[in-house]
Amino acid sequence: MRKPFIAANWKMNKTAEETEEFINSFLPLVKDVSGADILLAPPYTSLGVAARLLKSSHVILAAQNVFYEEKGAYTGEISPAMLKSAGCSCVIIGHSERRQYFSETDTIVNRKIKTARKNGLDVILCIGESLQEREANKTFDVLDRQLAGSLADLPLDRITVAYEPIWAIGTGKTATKEQANEAHAHIRQWMRKHKEGADAVRIQYGGSVTPDNIESLMTQPEVDGALVGGASLKPDSFAKIVTGAIKN
Ligand code: 13P
Numbered sequence: 001m002r003k004p005f006i007a008a009n010w011k012m013n014k015t016a017e018e019t020e021e022f023i024n025s026f027l028p029l030v031k032d033v034s035g036a037d038i039l040l041a042p043p044y045t046s047l048g049v050a051a052r053l054l055k056s057s058h059v060i061l062a063a064q065n066v067f068y069e070e071k072g073a074y075t076g077e078i079s080p081a082m083l084k085s086a087g088c089s090c091v092i093i094g095h096s097e098r099r100q101y102f103s104e105t106d107t108i109v110n111r112k113i114k115t116a117r118k119n120g121l122d123v124i125l126c127i128g129e130s131l132q133e134r135e136a137n138k139t140f141d142v143l144d145r146q147l148a149g150s151l152a153d154l155p156l157d158r159i160t161v162a163y164e165p166i167w168a169i170g171t172g173k174t175a176t177k178e179q180a181n182e183a184h185a186h187i188r189q190w191m192r193k194h195k196e197g198a199d200a201v202r203i204q205y206g207g208s209v210t211p212d213n214i215e216s217l218m219t220q221p222e223v224d225g226a227l228v229g230g231a232s233l234k235p236d237s238f239a240k241i242v243t244g245a246i247k248n
């Protein structure tokens with residue numbers, strides 16, 4: 001069985017001080033949790049304080065983005081080696097907000113994953129369709145295209161896939177557990193067909209996950225965890241999602 005994996009994507013929220021406050025309240029709430037992997041992805045400016053506070057804990061530290069070059073004249077960008085040295089072992093790549101607001105294509109996502117892996121970082125690869133694409137029955141085509149482009153010439157080790165339907169992100173409109181499972185099963189089939197080791201890859205669901213819906217989502221055989229935005233910003237709410245995700 002794949003171990004549940006619950007990740008917090010804070011997006012552009014929390015200063016370093018707020019990060020410290022969160023972690024000091026959150027760690028005691030999850031100190032005895034061993035049945036799920038837990039990850040926090042704060043903004044870049046909070047990585048230093050988060051790394052210091054999480055050092056002797058079992059909580060994984062990740063960044064929300066990374067650049068595909070290793071160094072050079074790329075004003076404002078952050079390299080994988082910088083993330084490693086800041087204490088990250090993982091990075092989120094290809095979030096729909098990066099695709100939408102920063103024009104990230106599958107080719108760019110693919111380059112980012114390659115550079116991240118080369119530098120020893122694990123990756124959470126985000127994919128998912130828009131409402132328009134779902135309504136036009138294009139969901140599986142979109143997922144296939146994103147998987148093929150993002151994972152071109154890459155093995156599956158070090159990869160977690162996050163299925164995040166765009167219409168469910170920040171809208172309070174969670175996918176039903178059946179919709180999530182169906183999309184995850186499709187993603188797993190694609191990986192089985194094209195790569196080795198598909199059955200070991202964890203597939204997280206993301207989009208309006210809360211303490212109230214996590215247990216139901218996790219009843220699904222293909223749902224291996226969650227990538228949580230809004231409900232990960234409060235320690236008690238995120239801790240409830242972590243404990244609610246542990247499959248009995
Ligand atoms: P919400 O949980 O706020 O819907 O965000 C989901 C998400 O985009 C996580 O990456």
